[in-house]
Amino acid sequence: xxxxxxxxxxxxxxxxxxxxxxxxxxxxxxxxxxxxxxxxxxxxxxxxxxxxxxxxxxxxxxxxxxxxxxxxxxxxxxxxxxxxxxxxxxxxxxxxxxxxxxxxxxxxxxxxxxxx
Amino acid sequence: xxxxxxxxxxxxxxxxxxxxxxxxxxxxxxxxxxxxxxxxxxxxxxxxxxxxxxxxxxxxxxxxxxxxxxxxxxxxxxxxxxxxxxxxxxxxxxxxxxxxxxxxxxxxxxxxx
Numbered sequence: 526x527x528x529x530x531x532x533x534x535x536x537x538x539x540x541x542x543x544x545x546x547x548x549x550x551x552x553x554x555x556x557x558x559x560x561x562x563x564x565x566x567x568x569x570x571x572x573x574x575x576x577x578x579x580x581x582x583x584x585x586x587x588x589x590x591x592x593x594x595x596x597x598x599x600x601x602x603x604x605x606x607x608x609x610x611x612x613x614x615x616x617x618x619x620x621x622x623x624x625x626x627x628x629x630x631x632x633x634x635x636x637x638x639x640x641x
Numbered sequence: 642x643x644x645x646x647x648x649x650x651x652x653x654x655x656x657x658x659x660x661x662x663x664x665x666x667x668x669x670x671x672x673x674x675x676x677x678x679x680x681x682x683x684x685x686x687x688x689x690x691x692x693x694x695x696x697x698x699x700x701x702x703x704x705x706x707x708x709x710x711x712x713x714x715x716x717x718x719x720x721x722x723x724x725x726x727x728x729x730x731x732x733x734x735x736x737x738x739x740x741x742x743x744x745x746x747x748x749x750x751x752x753x754x
Contacts, residue, residue, distance in 0.1 A: 526700075534681070559742040568647075568731050568745035569684075614683060616742070628674075628699075629742060633683040 527552050529617045531632025538639050544602040546613055546635045551596065552620025559629070560589065560600050561614045569614060573600070605639045612636050643668045647732050647746035653754045654719065654726060662717045662749045664732035670744070671737060673715035677701060678729040678748075687730075690715055719751060727753050 528551040538544045550558075557576055561569035575582045575589040575598065582589045588601040602609055616629040645666045654660045666673065672691050676684040686699030690709040704723025709715055715734075719726045729750050733743035 531683070557742060561743075561745075566748070566750075568645075568733075568747045569743075570745070571742055574742060628686065628689060630686075631676075631684040633681065 527554070527617050527620055527630040529615060529630050529632045531615050531635060533635060534633065535636045536638070538605045538637065540605065540607060540639055540641050542605050542639075544600075544605045544609070544637055544639070546600045546615070546637075547597065548599065548615035548617075548632050549595075549597045550617040550630075552617075553596070554618040554620050556618035558589070558591065558598055558618065559616050560587075561616065561631075563612045563614065563634075572613070602637075605637075607639045607641050610637055610639050645732055645734055645744055645746035647730075647749050649749060650747070652749055652751045654751060655754060657721045659718055659720050660751065662719070662730055662732075662751070664715045664717065664746060665713055666715075666732075666734045666744075667713060668734055668736070668744060669712075670734035671712070672735045673709070674733045674735070674743065675699075675705070675707065675715070675717045676731045676733065678731055684731065687717065726751055 531548045557574040559574035560572045562572045563569040573584050573587050586603045591598045612634045614634050615632040648663045674689040675687040685701050687705050688707040690696035706718045731748050732746040735743050
C-alpha cells in the first residue's frame with residue numbers, strides 16, 4: 526500500500542514570495558504524481574502533474590520538482606498571490622505490486638495563506 | 642460541460658439512519674472513487690470501482706456500501722454501522738489515459754444530528 530507524507534501542515538507566505546510544499550512517498554510507481562488545489566467547501570482541482578521519469582515540470586508560476594531516487598517531490602509556487610491561498614494536496618499512484626489502476630494516495634494537505 | 646455532480650451539498654443524518662449520497666459523471670470515465678475528508682487528515686479512500694458491477698474496498702470501507710449499476714453513477718450509502726460519519730465526502734472519476742488523474746465533484750457535507 527502506498528504511503529505519502531506531506532509537509533508542512535500550514536504555511537504563511539508574503540505576497541510575491543515563494544511557497545514550497547514537500548511530499549515523500551514509499552513505493553516506486555510509474556504513473557503520474559499530481560498536485561491538487563482545494564478552496565473551502567469545494568472539491569480539489571488538479572493543479573499540475575508530473576511523470577516520475579521527469580525531474581521538473583513548470584506551468585506558469587507552479588513548478589514540480591521530482592527526485593525519484595529519494596522518493597520525494599515538491600511544489601514550488603513562485604510570486605505567490607493572495608488568490609493562491611488554499612489547501613494543497615500531493616498524491617502518489619500505487620506501487621508496482623498493487624495491481625490497481627490510478628488509485629491515488631493523498632498527502633494530509635498543506636494550508637497555504639498568502640498575506641497581501 | 643462534462644463533470645461530476647454530487648448531491649445533496651449538505652445532508653443531515655439522525656442516529657441509526659442510513660443515508661445515500663449521489664454521484665453522477667458525464668465524462669465517460671471508467672473508474673469512480675469515494676473519498677472521505679476530515680480536517681488535518683487529507684483524503685481517505687472508502688470505495689472505488691473500475692467497471693460497472695464491480696467495486697473494491699478502500700482503506701476505510703467499514704460502515705459504508707456502494708453500487709455501480711451504470712457507468713455514470715456511483716452512489717455511496719452511509720449506514721448506521723458507521724460510528725463517526727460527520728465528514729466531507731468527495732466523489733471522483735478517472736480515465737486510464739493522460740495525466741489528469743482524478744476529476745472531483747464539489748462534495749457533500751454530512752452531519753450527524
